[in-house]
């Protein structure tokens with residue numbers, strides 16, 4: 001039964017290209033609403049009843065905790081942390097923990113819903129969760145970082161664990177942070193399995209492949225997009241919008257696959273050279289804020305870069321700004337690869353689709369992390385670790401299966417790849433909720 005009262009996909013305010021800082025401000029923090037709109041639209045396409053949207057539009061649990069930490073100066077500072085569990089209908093939640101000065105409860109809720117959908121896209125037995133600590137990682141010493149990581153686990157220990165929620169790395173969290181979190185949970189709760197956290201050190205039950213995972217996903221995306229638009233990857237020119245952790249990894253893997261990196265951008269500006277940029281050199285010259293474009297007199301603006309001639313755009317920026325249909329109008333690339341949560345609006349995705357651009361949605365490209373967590377869980381459960389090659393092959397297989405399902409749904413339902421991804425994600429969640437008798 002189609003529900004006409006469900007919200008239609010959000011019509012984003014058309015933001016004139018007035019200077020990116022003000023545009024960012026205007027468009028900020030829309031991701032939860034945007035997620036709900038994508039969800040409502042996917043539910044409508046499947047014809048689900050309104051009660052389904054009511055159940056899934058918000059997380060089942062949102063917890064706020066306060067974490068007091070003694071800083072190196074001897075002063076106690078109290079940090080705020082969030083833990084959001086969207087749904088455990090399909091299994092225990094899996095979610096990253098973000099350490100960021102501007103992260104809000106709504107950001108974490110959006111991320112948790114998004115992770116639920118990712119688990120559905122991958123068809124893995126997990127639900128969506130997400131966590132965050134409001135802090136500026138650049139202001140924390142190594143010891144303070146450890147204290148905060150352990151404090152977060154102590155504050156949440158009753159709500160998380162292998163049967164409730166796994167903790168996985170997100171933005172800043174690295175393997176060391178995961179190891180501290182695992183150790184704290186073993187101290188507070190005896191017999192905690194190494195499977196409690198995902199992404200920790202190899203010597204502590206971690207899996208190979210954590211760092212390479214996102215790059216592997218994006219390379220598959222680039223190769224499959226290139227095949228679709230009949231473009232030899234070896235002759236392709238790629239622009240990396242957001243030359244950070246993911247962006248540099250992608251630049252290196254695309255370079256290795258034969259593509260030329262013709263443009264990059266960071267928080268400051270952008271660089272473009274049709275003859276190709278020296279990725280290694282740019283990486284070496286980045287400052288402690290990750291910026292490099294500020295060193296060049298010939299740098300251009302981030303918006304100008306979007307309009308430059310290229311075959312592939314990888315959008316791996318960490319901008320809060322969601323691109324509208326109007327923003328994507330100047331894009332010339334044949335392939336647009338979104339990395340991370342909803343970088344473009346439903347209308348922008350539809351516009352690119354209409355123009356024949358192959359759009360690979362972030363819901364799929366960023367699913368390599370959860371897919372790897374799933375593979376790690378299997379290794380932990382069987383007490384046997386696979387080789388790096390085995391992990392890579394299984395990861396590729398899982399991602400390719402998910403990509404094929406997405407393409408099939410896009411064709412059979414005549415929808416964009418974004419819509420197809422959301423439709424698959426939501427369907428798995430609805431089926432599990434229905435079997436449990438929740439709806």
Ligand SMILES: NC(=O)c1ccc[n+]([C@@H]2O[C@H](COP(=O)([O-])OP(=O)(O)OC[C@H]3O[C@@H](n4cnc5c(N)ncnc54)[C@H](O)[C@@H]3O)[C@@H](O)[C@H]2O)c1
Pocket residue numbers: 020170171214241242243244245246247265266267268290291302316317318319320321339340341366369
């Ligand atoms: N790190 C991971 O493991 C991982 C995994 C999957 C998805 N993601 C997603 O990928 C995206 C990038 O993550 P990351 O870890 O590389 O982040 P990062 O902070 O290391 O890099 C982000 C880059 O974006 C740039 N940037 C910031 N504001 C910008 C703007 N307005 N315009 C253009 N560039 C801007 C920054 O200068 C930086 O170069 C995020 O959306 C993240 O959620 C990350």
